[in-house]
Amino acid sequence: MSAAAAPAHVAPGPDAPKVVTVDHLAMAFGARTLFRDVSFEVRAGEVFVILGGSGCGKSTLLKLMIGLFPPTAGTIEVLGNDIVTASGDARERMLKRIGVMWQSGALFGSMTLLENIMLPLEAHTKMPEEARREAARIKLGMVGLGDASNRLPAEISGGMAKRAGIARAMALDPPLLFLDEPSAGLDPITSAGLDKLIQDLARDLGTTFIVVTHELQSILAIGDRCIMLDKDAQGMIATGNPRELRDTATHPVVRAFFRREAM
Numbered sequence: 001m002s003a004a005a006a007p008a009h010v011a012p013g014p015d016a017p018k019v020v021t022v023d024h025l026a027m028a029f030g031a032r033t034l035f036r037d038v039s040f041e042v043r044a045g046e047v048f049v050i051l052g053g054s055g056c057g058k059s060t061l062l063k064l065m066i067g068l069f070p071p072t073a074g075t076i077e078v079l080g081n082d083i084v085t086a087s088g089d090a091r092e093r094m095l096k097r098i099g100v101m102w103q104s105g106a107l108f109g110s111m112t113l114l115e116n117i118m119l120p121l122e123a124h125t126k127m128p129e130e131a132r133r134e135a136a137r138i139k140l141g142m143v144g145l146g147d148a149s150n151r152l153p154a155e156i157s158g159g160m161a162k163r164a165g166i167a168r169a170m171a172l173d174p175p176l177l178f179l180d181e182p183s184a185g186l187d188p189i190t191s192a193g194l195d196k197l198i199q200d201l202a203r204d205l206g207t208t209f210i211v212v213t214h215e216l217q218s219i220l221a222i223g224d225r226c227i228m229l230d231k232d233a234q235g236m237i238a239t240g241n242p243r244e245l246r247d248t249a250t251h252p253v254v255r256a257f258f259r260r261e262a263m
């Protein structure tokens with residue numbers, strides 16, 4: 001089958017190994033409880049979406065999964081390690097196997113795209129410069145920015161900046177990538193192009209994606225499975241395949257979200 005005719009990403013089955021296991025997770029900031037009892041698993045090769053309204057704790061859940069701060073209660077296992085208790089070298093090794101793209105793209109403005117992608121390789125590997133340069137070129141090619149490697153972040157569009165952010169998150173070939181609101185601020189066509197890129201990377205590299213978003217079109221296009229968080233419920237109100245949830249959900253908030261109905 002030619003690359004052009006290849007199907008978009010195909011969801012892995014329930015026998016695929018677990019990449020992330022979140023068990024009875026609770027999180028509060030002071031007196032403000034975000035969620036009380038969240039449990040889910042993410043399997044190798046999945047595109048897993050975390051969705052929900054503004055302020056329900058999506059980004060906080062992402063930050064907990066990469067160990068930025070500890071939860072109030074519960075456990076989080078990432079790539080076979082307890083991310084909450086891991087320390088020292090074990091923690092460093094684990095973090096090198098995780099890529100993160102923040103909402104802003106967070107590129108360094110004074111460096112070209114190529115230099116931005118080379119940075120993690122410089123910080124975390126002993127690769128000689130020419131090998132780093134070549135590896136970064138390959139990553140930029142994979143996200144469709146092969147011709148833009150010498151541009152500065154100020155010289156590219158918002159969609160290109162997201163692609164460059166993904167290339168940088170992929171610099172160390174992590175098996176697991178976290179994307180925080182990849183479609184934010186993009187027009188629908190650019191956003192659809194980014195969705196296609198995520199599906200292609202999941203299919204071609206077998207990378208597992210955990211994507212925080214509230215863009216319905218994107219969720220329906222890329223999500224193999226999702227969880228929906230809710231501020232009022234202080235936890236998860238739905239889990240499953242987003243297209244099935246759109247067609248079968250009975251919970252009023254879930255229905256309203258997937259069918260774009262007013263509550």
Ligand SMILES: Nc1ncnc2c1ncn2[C@@H]1O[C@H](COP(=O)(O)OP(=O)(O)OP(=O)(O)O)[C@@H](O)[C@H]1O
Binds near residue numbers: 029034053055057060
């Ligand atoms: N470090 C922190 N200290 C105190 N409160 C915080 C902290 N981080 C987040 N919050 C609060 O927790 C709540 C959830 O924030 P979070 O960013 O996780 O939500 P979200 O679902 O990602 O929202 P959005 O879609 O608007 O980005 C917000 O009310 C926020 O102000």
